[in-house]
Amino acid sequence: MNEDDTQAQPEGVDLNERHADKMRKKKAARDKIIAGKTIEKGLIIVHTGKGKGKSTAAFGMVFRAIGHGFRTVVIQFVKGAWETGERTILDNFPDLVTVKAMGEGFTWETQDRARDIELSQAAWAEAKVHILDPDVRMVLLDEINIALRYGYIDIDEVVTFLQNEKPEDTHVLLTGRNAKEELIEIADLVTEMTLIKHPFRSGVKAQAGIEF
Numbered sequence: 001m002n003e004d005d006t007q008a009q010p011e012g013v014d015l016n017e018r019h020a021d022k023m024r025k026k027k028a029a030r031d032k033i034i035a036g037k038t039i040e041k042g043l044i045i046v047h048t049g050k051g052k053g054k055s056t057a058a059f060g061m062v063f064r065a066i067g068h069g070f071r072t073v074v075i076q077f078v079k080g081a082w083e084t085g086e087r088t089i090l091d092n093f094p095d096l097v098t099v100k101a102m103g104e105g106f107t108w109e110t111q112d113r114a115r116d117i118e119l120s121q122a123a124w125a126e127a128k129v130h131i132l133d134p135d136v137r138m139v140l141l142d143e144i145n146i147a148l149r150y151g152y153i154d155i156d157e158v159v160t161f162l163q164n165e166k167p168e169d170t171h172v173l174l175t176g177r178n179a180k181e182e183l184i185e186i187a188d189l190v191t192e193m194t195l196i197k198h199p200f201r202s203g204v205k206a207q208a209g210i211e212f
Helices: 001-034 053-066 087-089 113-132 144-151 154-166 181-186
Strands: 044-048 072-076 097-101 140-141 169-177 189-192
Touching: 001 181, 044 053, 044 181, 053 072, 053 087, 053 169, 087 097, 097 113, 097 144, 097 189, 113 140, 113 154, 144 154, 144 169, 154 181
Parallel strands: 044 169, 044 189, 072 097, 072 140, 140 169
Antiparallel strands: none
């Protein structure tokens, strides 16, 4: 060991000690914050924005709920016509999850406004039944924001129902672009997915395992 090594060692030790002390203080502060969080309740969760991953993140929560043994229901307002990897996995848990594919595709694909309204309102009626079911702990309303954006479902009705009739311990997830401000206002958790790059813009088609 040369002279430079003997001089460098105390500096390294001091750096490690400072780091450990900083982390101890941070942990104490975090523990204090966590100790003050005592409320447990069903959440209204909104995933919106132009970026990819809104439904994917919501399905991740569904998988997590299944892992805890919670009864979960998925209502698909738009993507019901698609065969997805999520649906294939969820079919393996019939006792814990119910998937209702109520849509027939995006509105620009169906090109039938009256039919879109009929299906959207039927999906919302179905959603309310499951949200009110005391045995269900989580309901995912996948792509409902699209139906709300086009006025297929009345936003005031949705907001009033979630505020006044949703059971206290039931989680409701609502996904899709352009979430209404009224919905964002009442939500407990809102995440906006921001688009930075997407392979579709470079000519790459939707691929299994990524988009569906």
